[in-house]
Amino acid sequence: MTPDLFEQGAERLATHQARVVAEVTSGDRSASFGRIHEPGSLDLTHGRILYLEDVHVSFDGFKAINGLSLDIAPGELRCIIGPNGAGKTTMMDIITGKTKPDSGQVFFGSTIDLLRHNEPEIAQLGIGRKFQKPTVFEQLTVFENLELALKTHKGVAASMFFKLNGTQRDRLGEVLKTIHLEDSVRRQAGNLSHGQKQWLEIGMLLMQDPKLLLLDEPVAGMTDYETERTAELFLTLKGKHSLMVVEHDMSFINTISDIVTVLCDGSVLAQGTLAQVQADERVIEVYLGR
């Protein structure tokens, strides 16, 4: 054994490992025709968890979404920015089944057509959504809020006889820690501060164990400290989950983003790193006014 044989071996190993990693995310080397696909399971072999193509929606003649095409990779953290009325919230409405588009395709993974499902089904498939205005169950305690969001059977009979088991309790405890609300377990959600409500809502999403999280202005109304903690949280979620974050807070985006998509008038205006899009002439134009 000579040193350069060692080197060659190490090189081959590295290539092999890189290939394995690549296969997990994009799978370009595994033939898609050889796999058995279970209905309802998420097919990520094409390396895309969310896929929108040429989506159009108009409300009373106003084109809210106008030929929007966008895709997101598994584990990616994508930031969406854009001026008011660019169609950011409408886009989330379409993905979560609240609004039906006039035309276009919306796929979750390669096989699940989201346009065929309603809101609860889409939530069960693994898409969680946080609203712009924090929406929690104000009359229930923090604990009960999280318990309701827990991923489990959600039929009427199942709920009537539901009992939290040990694993689920542990999971709930973990999420409570993650969202820094351990001390408020028994508090009514309505009495939390604005930032804490935002966190509780994010915690509720985590309880659902979603594959894709849609977050509409998650740090609005948070203190600097809370914003920082949220950025940390998102960075830890990245990789395990895919995230789509709509935000106006540029310094927050700067902390967390890889790729930023700029929406304007219902379609994608520019895409790239934050620095790239901020340098883009067209982006500057729409933001600074024409």
Add this chain to the structure above:
Amino acid sequence: MHTTTTTMTSAMQLPQPAPLMSRRAWVAFLAALVTLCAVVPVLNLWVPESSLFHMSDYAVGLVGKIMCYAICALAMDLIWGYTGILSLGHGLFFALGGYVMGMYLMRQIGTDGNYKSNLPDFMVFLDWKTLPWHWTFSDSFIATLILVVAVPGVLAWVFGYFAFRSRIKGVYFSIITQALTFAAMLLFFRNETGFGGNNGFTDFKRILDLPIATPATRMTLFVMTSACLLGCYVFARWLVQSKFGRVLQAIRDAESRVMFSGYSPLPYKLTIWVISAVMCGIAGALYVPQVGIINPSEMSTANSIEIAVWAAVGGRASLIGPIVGAFLVNGMKSWLTVTAPEFWLYFLGALFIGVTLYLPQGVVGFVQKMNAKKQSGEKA
């Protein structure tokens, strides 16, 4: 690894599921059970009338009637207080349960009616020769018991399915329920519908072949009504303590969040709506043999609104509140309609406005708040 996570969560002390009722609530519950099912019968049947402790037949009848109303108020609380769906048509379900029972009682009269016929008197009066099809099962007590549950249940299911599927909410839903009970009232007012027209059913003689007006029968009905009210209360408590009950409250507070948490609100709303309607139907079936009459005025819109008033006065989303409310309002009603009958409706209106403005949590909510204040005062 596993042990570490367990210690972590136990250190954090996640709340344990609440018991069905607290020890104090169970004591109160048992006290109510003993009072209604043992003390009242003794006071009414065995204590001589001359005694101070004798409970008059009038009082027994009144309390029995109000307990039926209390079941309705409880049902209203489940759908309005907990789920946030205001129904202004619950009187319809109450009346339907009552009518089913009334049909059975009419058949029990047998040939003792004014016309000495096998048919109920009003049919003879209308010159009908045979029973209409919908009276087929009215001579069977078992079938009657099933129909008391099934008729309001099925109607509620069908109506609720279409209303909730179309996502009809809030005041629109309330108005439609109001229209529903009004339409039913107009239908039942007609003679050809076969429910005795505006006179309805009355002059009952027997139930299960036993004379209906004897003290023993009346007391049996009273005890059954008590048991039903207490049973409904425990069932309702179990419902709202379960995760099902919390989903209902979640639907009330933020329905969109419920949907995006993976729950389909339709089956939840439908289930509680049907349960609520069936409870009203049972209350109606207990009410009719006790008061001895059922007619379409039970379906009038005012009656349904009154149910909502009881719940609001007592306190919504507390279960005990609506029962207290039913007793308070109806107690006052039976007193005021004797002393100053012309003022009753004004008083009811003023009460409703007053409670909405000054006691949004109702009487029970107000008392609880005062108690909490007192306790925190003592601590400080």
